Amino acid sequence: MTVMSRAWGRLTLPGKVIFTAIPLLLALGVALALVVGILGGPIVELASQYGAVLRFLVAATIILVITIPTAFLIIFMEMKIIAFMNLRVGPDRVGPWGTLLSVVHGLKVLMKEDFTPSRADPLIFTLAPVVVYGSSVMTLVVLPFAPGLFAQDFNIGLLYFFAMGGLAVVGLLMAGWSSFNKYSLLGGLRSAAQMVSYEIPLTLSVAGLLLLAGTMSVNQLVANQSGWFTNWYVFQQPLGFLIFFIAVTAEANRTPFDLTEADSEIVAGFATEYSGMRFGFFFFAEYVNVFIVSAMTVALFFGGWNAPFPFPALAILLDPGSLGIWLLLGIAIVPLVGTLVLSLPFLLTRSAMPAWQAIVLGFVLFNVAVVGLLGVWAFVSFDWVAGLLWFLAKTYVFVFTFVWMRATLPRVRIDQLMGFAWKWLMPAALLNLFVTAGAILVVGR
Amino acid sequence: MTTHASMDDPRVTLDEQLGSFEPIPPYPPRTEREHEFYTVADGEMLVNIGPHHPSTHGVLRVVMKLDGERVVDIDPVLGYLHRGVEKLCENADFHHTISYMDPLEYVSSLFCEWPAVMAYEKLLDIKVPRRAEYIRVLTGELNRISSHLLAMGFHALDLGGITPILYSFIERDEMVEMLASITGQRMLFNYFRIGGVNGDLNHEFMSRLGDWMGRATAQVEANQGLLNENEVFVRRNRGVGTIDSQTALKMCWTGPNLRATGVPFDIRRAHPYSVYPELDFDIPTRSEGDSLARYLLRIDEIKQSLRIIDQCLHQMPDGPVMAQVPRLMRPRPGRAFATVEGPRGQYSIYAVSDGTDQPFRFRIHDPSFLHLQSFTLLMPGQLLADWMTINASLDPIMGGIDK
Amino acid sequence: MNLIPGIGLVRGMSLTLRRFFQPKVTIRYPEVPSDVAVKFRGRLQLLYDENGSLKCETCFQCAQACPIECIDMGGMDTKGRFHVHWGAAETYGERREESALRRSGRPVPDPAYERFTPIDIAAVDSILEDFDHDPAQLLGILEATQAAFDYLPVGALMRISERTGTGYAQIYGTASFYDHLRLGALGAPASAPSAAPYLAALAAATGAGRQADA
Known part of the structure; x- marks a missing residue:
């Protein structure tokens, strides 16, 4: 008994929660399995009835899961791109070209001691990273990745995006206040002032776009921009795009507006006292935010998943049934022939290479070719594959821009930051709104 | 077997004063200037920067009296690199x-x-x-x-x-x-x-x-x-x-x-x-x-x-x-x-x-x-x-x- | 400031973008050794002569000249045993303390200046004559010397060493091995000739006594 109570006493608060939750979850799982076994039929019926809810749940889970590789990728991009711009080589030891270094960073963060300073407010201190990370993940819900590939299509999607983005400031303020550190407090207050100031030009900058589009659903906004790239809203709203881009840079706390974690001034801002995975949440949230704001810029101004020009409709007529017996023969022969044909150049030209190596190389090349052909087929045949590729390509161009800015620009001062928002961005956003409204009055939508 | 107190042991509590750093020196002010500096008015706070701060060009310590973000007074503290x-x-x-x-x-x-x-x-x-x-x-x-x-x-x-x-x-x-x-x-x-x-x-x-x-x-x-x-x-x-x-x-x-x-x-x-x-x-x-x-x-x-x-x-x-x-x-x-x-x-x-x-x-x-x-x-x-x-x-x- | 706002930012961005594609200057160290200057002094290595033997003779001149006392060394003796020439290993701590004292500017007691009391060499010489200057009869010589002087003075030991050709260390070792041989006068503790006053002076100079390691 004493052993149990001592072991219980050694657990930290999250540990106690987890150790209580694990048996409960196990019991729940067993119960669920039983319920599914007994009531399987009616549940399937119910699920088909509430397909939208189920779809949302699955999509939300996928979104939560893909944030981690996204963050890893952007962290690696940041390390490598900034290194290249600094004429350095950057990470090149862990994995091919150092690609695994960000994963190692993640593991390192997991293994560090999770430390709560004395005199900190433990509850708020623990909750703050959750709020920050949660807000950025929830923003992903309205992002349309491809036609049909989105978690939820709100008719107020854009409002939801701004609202969830604004929620992050609560988390940062919580972190800054609860850390019992003056640097953290300054960082938290800076983030509050900065985010509240930049929310206004951010929202106003898209008001003109909304006038043009007449909808707030992000899906609809993207669908409006289909066709040639001249349909993209950036050509109708260049000023709006500029203001939007500057304001989201500030919203995502990126250089030159990264005052909340200005490392040369207030050490690490709100994250000064955080370590371990709690810091990891802030860290990941920052990079997920970079992805989100890039994706939102693409969706609003750069046509989202639309290709820059409409593809000529390529209908690949592939009806395997019509081939008859030749289908079976093809399946048997094509890999052999393909492998041999592709290994022929090596067999003929590289006399130093043993034959088996040439054949293995030919097999690998054949596989690459087949996968490439399949990719092309999928790209042409499925809307969502092409859309996803276009969307990600455009998004990562903007991610590159954010990293590029970080490599180049120094940080602005807090009063210049606020002055810029209120004296320049907001009047410019209002001007943009009025000019757009006037143009619509004169020309029509 | 002797048992050692572990920092993971929740029964081991640190003295609460140990956890917080107050830049105000523990001794009574020695000079008029020190008295003036370390008397913090309402709405001001003292922020200690250094000696291990990233932008102090070495080991300079600076105590700043801040009003919001505005610096009211500043006190550089030297001697962290003194070798004689x-x-x-x-x-x-x-x-x-x-x-x-x-x-x-x-x-x-x-x-x-x-x-x-x-x-x-x-x-x-x-x-x-x-x-x-x-x-x-x-x-x-x-x-x-x-x-x-x-x-x-x-x-x-x-x-x-x-x-x-x-x-x-x-x-x-x-x-x-x-x-x-x-x-x-x-x-x-x-x-x-x-x-x-x-x-x-x-x-x-x-x-x-x-x-x-x-x-x-x-x-x-x-x-x-x-x-x-x-x-x-x-x-x-x-x-x-x-x-x-x-x-x-x-x-x-x-x-x-x-x-x-x-x-x-x-x-x-x-x-x-x-x-x-x-x-x-x-x-x-x-x-x-x-x-x-x-x-x-x-x-x-x-x-x-x-x-x-x-x-x-x-x-x-x-x-x-x-x-x-x-x-x-x-x-x-x-x-x-x-x-x-x-x-x-x-x-x-x-x-x-x-x-x-x-x-x-x-x-x-x-x-x-x-x-x-x-x-x-x-x-x-x-x-x-x-x-x-x-x-x-x-x-x-x-x-x-x-x- | 330029006429067009933001042109400076654009120029900076274009510079970094150009640098993005330029060749990198990083030296990938373990694979590519950096070219160290011929005259580089930071190399920590001992040089060999044409015959392939080490040039260093462990003379400690460099260690004595080093202002920050970062050089220390050991060497091989003629029997291939590794040992440190600059005093015995147990005096390292003292040397360190001594150099700390020297840096602090306080006077340092120097054991080299600790003089032994002069004695009548003639008595020792007559004893040596009796024993035919034979190192094999060292114990007899020492006993006779103790009979003459009532203890074994340092001067007498040095004279024996000089005349018989035996190393002082061996004579001192023999003298300190046998219980009936006394190195100090009766009443005075038998100890190494100069260590005790030196250590006492050192302790007094450092203020605090050394850690009791004896």
């Missing part, structure tokens, strides 16, 4: 002291050795060969350029730009390698000797120098294009830490910081030493006296240093690089004062000999100390982030300040 170099030098013989000089201003070590050997040469009445003097000027100007590049890079780093420092380091690394090929060390050169220098120019140095001189101006200007016209950088520096020439003179400023206020005071011209009278160079000045002027002045100085190096290479005489100097030297009792123009200002040594082989008194004068004491003058009314700008533009090196 003066006392060490008084217990080492004259040759040893030169190696103690190097880590004082560790980014411009040659300018710390220079006044020391000059003072000893005065004490011993040694005539330094002209070739040695030219080599001193040549290496010294190279070191000045590398120091200025570092100062400019760190200026940008303190403002949040991470790239300029690396571009600066590429150039500085080239110069450091160059100096390593002639002095034998990359950072703490220990190159000047009493009566000359420790080794003649060699082929490796000259070929590296020739390579670099061909592209130096273009490279430095290209790198500074990142900052000089950058609106963010200019706005953060213009009008920050402004000081007028009279106040600067009263605060005993020297070097680029003084010249940025418009006073063309340069030891190389005001009190010529070595072979500087034979060389043709300008003393760049700027009238604004703010951080931007101090930053831009360093670029102008780099250009002048390149001119000097060019002339040195053209006028380099032939001959020995060391005078005839005894191994064990006992100068006549007397005193000597020597001063040079370092990258940060006037660097001086005052040495007293009592006839033994060790200096009787050895006093090091460092310009950074005098620049640092002007914080109290420059900071009040500025923002917290301006401290980084001002500190970086004044370019103090704590190794020299704390000695």
Whole structure:
């Protein structure tokens, strides 16, 4: 008994929660399995009835899961791109070209001691990273990745995006206040002032776009921009795009507006006292935010998943049934022939290479070719594959821009930051709104 | 089995006072100024920056009294890097002291050795060969350029730009390698000797120098294009830490910081030493006296240093690089004062000999100390982030300040 | 400041983008050794002569000249045993303390200046004559010397060493091995000739006594 109570006493608060939750979850799982076994039929019926809810749940889970590789990728991009711009080589030891270094960073963060300073407010201190990370993940819900590939299509999607983005400031303020550190407090207050100031030009900058589009659903906004790239809203709203881009840079706390974690001034801002995975949440949230704001810029101004020009409709007529017996023969022969044909150049030209190596190389090349052909087929045949590729390509161009800015620009001062928002961005956003409204009055939508 | 209290044990609680740091000293105020500073009014707070803060250029600690983000008062706390170099030098013989000089201003070590050997040469009445003097000027100007590049890079780093420092380091690394090929060390050169220098120019140095001189101006200007016209950088520096020439003179400023206020005071011209009278160079000045002027002045100085190096290479005489100097030297009792123009200002040594082989008194004068004491003058009314700008533009090196 | 706002930012961005594609300057160290200057002094290595033997003779001149006392060394004796020439290993701590004292500027007691009391060499010489200067009869010599002087003075031991050709260390070792041989006068503790006053002076100079390691 004493052993149990001592072991219980050694657990930290999250540990106690987890150790209580694990048996409960196990019991729940067993119960669920039983319920599914007994009531399987009616549940399937119910699920088909509430397909939208189920779809949302699955999509939300996928979104939560893909944030981690996204963050890893952007962290690696940041390390490598900034290194290249600094004429350095950057990470090149862990994995091919150092690609695994960000994963190692993640593991390192997991293994560090999770430390709560004395005199900190433990509850708020623990909750703050959750709020920050949660807000950025929830923003992903309205992002349309491809036609049909989105978690939820709100008719107020854009409002939801701004609202969830604004929620992050609560988390940062919580972190800054609860850390019992003056640097953290300054960082938290800076983030509050900065985010509240930049929310206004951010929202106003898209008001003109909304006038043009007449909808707030992000899906609809993207669908409006289909066709040639001249349909993209950036050509109708260049000023709006500029203001939007500057304001989201500030919203995502990126250089030159990264005052909340200005490392040369207030050490690490709100994250000064955080370590371990709690810091990891802030860290990941920052990079997920970079992805989100890039994706939102693409969706609003750069046509989202639309290709820059409409593809000529390529209908690949592939009806395997019509081939008859030749289908079976093809399946048997094509890999052999393909492998041999592709290994022929090596067999003929590289006399130093043993034959088996040439054949293995030919097999690998054949596989690459087949996968490439399949990719092309999928790209042409499925809307969502092409859309996803276009969307990600455009998004990562903007991610590159954010990293590029970080490599180049120094940080602005807090009063210049606020002055810029209120004296320049907001009047410019209002001007943009009025000019757009006037143009619509004169020309029509 | 004995049990040890573990920090993971929740029954082990730390004293609550241990967890929080109050910058207010535990003792009653010792001076009027201390009383004034540590009396915190309503709405103000004391923020401790350093000694391990990323932008304190060493181990400077600064306590700031903040009202929001606005600095009300500032109190620099020194001594975290104190080694007692003066006392060490008084217990080492004259040759040893030169190696103690190097880590004082560790980014411009040659300018710390220079006044020391000059003072000893005065004490011993040694005539330094002209070739040695030219080599001193040549290496010294190279070191000045590398120091200025570092100062400019760190200026940008303190403002949040991470790239300029690396571009600066590429150039500085080239110069450091160059100096390593002639002095034998990359950072703490220990190159000047009493009566000359420790080794003649060699082929490796000259070929590296020739390579670099061909592209130096273009490279430095290209790198500074990142900052000089950058609106963010200019706005953060213009009008920050402004000081007028009279106040600067009263605060005993020297070097680029003084010249940025418009006073063309340069030891190389005001009190010529070595072979500087034979060389043709300008003393760049700027009238604004703010951080931007101090930053831009360093670029102008780099250009002048390149001119000097060019002339040195053209006028380099032939001959020995060391005078005839005894191994064990006992100068006549007397005193000597020597001063040079370092990258940060006037660097001086005052040495007293009592006839033994060790200096009787050895006093090091460092310009950074005098620049640092002007914080109290420059900071009040500025923002917290301006401290980084001002500190970086004044370019103090704590190794020299704390000695 | 430029006429067009933001042009400076654009120029900086274009510079970094150009640098993105330029060759990198990083030296990949373990694969590519950096070219160290010929004159580089930071190399920590011992040089060999043409015959392939070490040039270092463990003379400690460099260690004595080093202002920050970062050099220390050991060497091989003629029997191939590794040992440190500059005093015995147990005196390292003392040497460290001594150098700390020297840096602090306080006077340092120097055991080299600890003089031994002069004795009448003639008595020792006559004893040696009796024993035919034979090192094999060292114990007899020592006993006779103790009979003459009532203890074994340092001067006598040095004289024996000089005349018989035996090393002082061996004579001292023999003398200190046998219980009936006394190195100090009766009443005075038998100990090494100069260690005790030196250690006492050192303790007094450092202010605090050394850690009791004896």
